[in-house]
Amino acid sequence: MxxxxxxxxxxxxxxxxxxxxxLFYFYLTVLxxxxxxxxxxxIAPARLEPFIAVGTVILTLIYCFSTASQDLALxxxxxxxxxxxxxxxxxxxxxxxxxxxxxxxxxxxxxxxxAVLWAARLIKIESVALLLLxxxxxxxxxxxxxxxxALILLSRDYNTVIIVSNSTAFILTFVAPxxxxxxxxxxxxxxxxxxxxxxxxxxxxxxxxxxxxxxxLTITYTYLLTLALLLTAITLKSLKLKDIY
Amino acid sequence: MVEIxxxxxxxxxxxxxxxxxxxxxxxxxxxxxxLAGPNGSGKTTLVxxxxxxxxxxxxxxxxxxxxxxxxxxxxxxGVMPQEAMLHEYLSVREYLYYLALIQGLSRHEAKREVNRxxxxxxxxxxxxxxxxxxxxxxxxxxxxxxxxxxxxxVLLLDEPTVGLDPEMRVKLWDVVVKYARERGxxxxxxxxxxxxxxxxxxxxxxxxxxxxVFNGNPRELLSKIGYKYRVxxxxxxxxxxxxxPLRLHYRSGDIVEFYVVSxxxxxxxxxxxxxxxxQILEFSVDRPSLEESYLAxxxxxxxxGGGQRL
Numbered sequence: 001m002x003x004x005x006x007x008x009x010x011x012x013x014x015x016x017x018x019x020x021x022x023l024f025y026f027y028l029t030v031l032x033x034x035x036x037x038x039x040x041x042x043i044a045p046a047r048l049e050p051f052i053a054v055g056t057v058i059l060t061l062i063y064c065f066s067t068a069s070q071d072l073a074l075x076x077x078x079x080x081x082x083x084x085x086x087x088x089x090x091x092x093x094x095x096x097x098x099x100x101x102x103x104x105x106x107x108x109x110x111x112x113x114x115a116v117l118w119a120a121r122l123i124k125i126e127s128v129a130l131l132l133l134x135x136x137x138x139x140x141x142x143x144x145x146x147x148x149x150a151l152i153l154l155s156r157d158y159n160t161v162i163i164v165s166n167s168t169a170f171i172l173t174f175v176a177p178x179x180x181x182x183x184x185x186x187x188x189x190x191x192x193x194x195x196x197x198x199x200x201x202x203x204x205x206x207x208x209x210x211x212x213x214x215x216x217l218t219i220t221y222t223y224l225l226t227l228a229l230l231l232t233a234i235t236l237k238s239l240k241l242k243d244i245y
Numbered sequence: 246m247v248e249i250x251x252x253x254x255x256x257x258x259x260x261x262x263x264x265x266x267x268x269x270x271x272x273x274x275x276x277x278x279x280l281a282g283p284n285g286s287g288k289t290t291l292v293x294x295x296x297x298x299x300x301x302x303x304x305x306x307x308x309x310x311x312x313x314x315x316x317x318x319x320x321x322x323g324v325m326p327q328e329a330m331l332h333e334y335l336s337v338r339e340y341l342y343y344l345a346l347i348q349g350l351s352r353h354e355a356k357r358e359v360n361r362x363x364x365x366x367x368x369x370x371x372x373x374x375x376x377x378x379x380x381x382x383x384x385x386x387x388x389x390x391x392x393x394x395x396x397x398x399v400l401l402l403d404e405p406t407v408g409l410d411p412e413m414r415v416k417l418w419d420v421v422v423k424y425a426r427e428r429g430x431x432x433x434x435x436x437x438x439x440x441x442x443x444x445x446x447x448x449x450x451x452x453x454x455x456x457x458v459f460n461g462n463p464r465e466l467l468s469k470i471g472y473k474y475r476v477x478x479x480x481x482x483x484x485x486x487x488x489x490p491l492r493l494h495y496r497s498g499d500i501v502e503f504y505v506v507s508x509x510x511x512x513x514x515x516x517x518x519x520x521x522x523x524q525i526l527e528f529s530v531d532r533p534s535l536e537e538s539y540l541a542x543x544x545x546x547x548x549x550g551g552g553q554r555l
Contacts, residue, residue: 004354005346005347005349005350005351006346006347006349007348009343009344009346009347012339012343012348013335013340013343016332016334016335016339017332017334020334021334042342078330078332079326079328079329080329080330080331080332082326082328082329082390083324083329083331083344084347085298085372085393086296086298086317086323086326086392086401087317087323087344087347087348088318088319088320088347088349089315090318143267147550157341162514243426
């Protein structure tokens, strides 16, 4: 039985850090995506500009992955998790709390970038539902991946978690065809790209913006649904909260 | 009623360190239990096994017939870990409020409970301050206060007053005693300040090298030291006591000490001291403290190689 209060409380404990740091939050939600978006738009050929805009939306979602893994690693490093572990929290409640916390931290950034896309006439109002689907799928899958990554690596030190987390974030951002279409990848990497979730998240968001990444939507939906179910099962069944300690 | 049953608990960490070696005891409605022992004796490991944070390598723990994991899920525990940091970007009130929600209280109950805890732990002046701006002692107080949220039935407090000034320690012990009396909970207290709580503790568990070497009430522990009074005598310069009625146990410079086992012996010794007053500058009589009893036991165990039950 999941307690909504517990999930809310856990999410607030984690989210208030960034929501309180207004300048940092502004940097993260507005400045950081723009610092990527603007230079890329300047140097990229015109035909890639829409991809760069979509890529920046996906980049804000990848923050979910980094936050989920690094929050847990930091909590363990600082022994903050010790208090929560003594409370009557189930692994599911803790996971949902982290998920909600990430939504509070990240989705505003995605919304702001989406507003920029709309202002740049890259997205139409009738495609918003598809865009939301892409954002929610990306948020859920990337947060869960970050959570599992942290749990698997928590027996190691904080630095290892950070290195793995940042390296994975790089793969999710740049090895996957997020800032460019699939066809630009070398043939050997195309199969690998199909296995990376951000490829498919970008594909959905791209479709909402009438941008063709070259990946069939049926493959994307099947892949994301399967992956979401798999990650959820791993999170709920294999991992105990006390493993964090 | 609160019953904590531990049976043949062993804990061997992956590093090979054996933290607990067959610890067994049962606590039934004990208001305040002191868990003592030298550093590395297994106290923190035992606390973490009781509240279900870690599993024993072997053995059984039952809290009112429930496994620690189930008991924790039902909100049985309030725990102050030995080492833990708070989420410092929250205010004291916010932090306690969210933890109260996590403990299972509704929003209304949580607000009321937080007000009570803030009053009990004398945190009113700092309730709106961010935790990061509090002194170390105040952070320690918040850490202790959070354990009491939701009136848990079992409180496990690991060195709760370390780093606090003596006045605040006394005040906090008062809060702990009040809580133990009013709520009918069992408080297991890991502390080195055992004399400060000797009058309120109902039981003492003494761990040594992972083994439970003493399980009894404070009076029984005091009796283990083997004497009832200690008489300290300061001699006048260049004087010596001649033919005292008791064996001299300790002498350092112009100070001699006698360890007296009965009231009769004390009367005899005091009569003797009165007759030898020209050799004596001053003297004092005191009872052995619980801490001294504890230290005497540890010395005895170290002398015997440890591990025997006392």
